Amino acid sequence: MQTFYSNLPENTDSMEEEVLNALQRLKDPKKAPLLGKYFKTGPGEYGEGDKFLGIKVPDQRKVANQFWKEIKEIELANLIKAEYHEIRLTSVFMLVKKFKSAKTQHEKESWVNFYVNNRNYINNWDLVDSSAHLILGPWLFEKDRKILFDFARSGNLWDQRIAVLTTFYFIHKHDFADSLKLAEILLQHPHDLIHKAVGWMLREIGNRNYQTAFDFLKKHYKTMPRTMLRYAIEKYDPGVRKAFLKGRI
Numbered sequence: 442m443q444t445f446y447s448n449l450p451e452n453t454d455s456m457e458e459e460v461l462n463a464l465q466r467l468k469d470p471k472k473a474p475l476l477g478k479y480f481k482t483g484p485g486e487y488g489e490g491d492k493f494l495g496i497k498v499p500d501q502r503k504v505a506n507q508f509w510k511e512i513k514e515i516e517l518a519n520l521i522k523a524e525y526h527e528i529r530l531t532s533v534f535m536l537v538k539k540f541k542s543a544k545t546q547h548e549k550e551s552w553v554n555f556y557v558n559n560r561n562y563i564n565n566w567d568l569v570d571s572s573a574h575l576i577l578g579p580w581l582f583e584k585d586r587k588i589l590f591d592f593a594r595s596g597n598l599w600d601q602r603i604a605v606l607t608t609f610y611f612i613h614k615h616d617f618a619d620s621l622k623l624a625e626i627l628l629q630h631p632h633d634l635i636h637k638a639v640g641w642m643l644r645e646i647g648n649r650n651y652q653t654a655f656d657f658l659k660k661h662y663k664t665m666p667r668t669m670l671r672y673a674i675e676k677y678d679p680g681v682r683k684a685f686l687k688g689r690i
Contacts, residue, residue: 457516492524522559573602601635647673
């Protein structure tokens with residue numbers, strides 16, 4: 442079996458090997474370089490150094506669906522540290538299923554802690570977007586959310602995106618306050634991945650409560666990054682979009 446990750450204990454359990462073998466059979470070496478370019482793995486880019494096998498996301502989900510029930514926490518902890526992106530993403534898919542299927546609050550909390558403690562490996566936008574609102578969102582909905590503001594102020598790009606995307610769950614519940622507070626904290630963030638994430642959440646708020654999003658944008662649109670604004674107003678009427686873009690609101 443080809444080793445797909447470094448720092449792997451020698452006595453790997455068979456379930457890890459089965460997951461890796463399943464992914465090995467799905468890899469496409471011709472597609473791998475294209476994914477590397479798409480996820481910006483070049484020097485100085487946000488995904489610098491990440492490696493790809495060339496596996497389609499639907500195929501990764503099939504592997505996750507096949508193995509998530511039987512995979513053990515220690516095995517998942519090994520897999521989520523993989524050097525190859527698709528193994529980490531498949532692990533995230535399995536982790537989400539573990540959390541959702543947990544029967545007790547104690548069990549759910551253990552998977553939340555697993556997520557937080559391993560978030561260094563949740564290190565690209567698709568890994569964040571496939572997990573934050575599905576794990577931290579429901580867990581924090583009726584709890585203290587200070588951790589999200591700690592993440593937002595951390596200076597770490599992926600922690601900051603986790604903070605923003607977690608609130609997607611709150612938005613679905615028509616709870617917009619923390620999304621807007623985080624948007625204000627990150628309003629002048631230098632990276633477009635945060636501009637897009639914040640703009641996306643503002644758009645989702647607007648889909649549910651137009652006036653709340655409009656009022657926030659009216660207050661901040663002249664100073665927010667252009668990408669953030671464009672994402673936020675994407676579904677507005679053309680005339681309103683044009684007025685925002687022309688600075689005439």
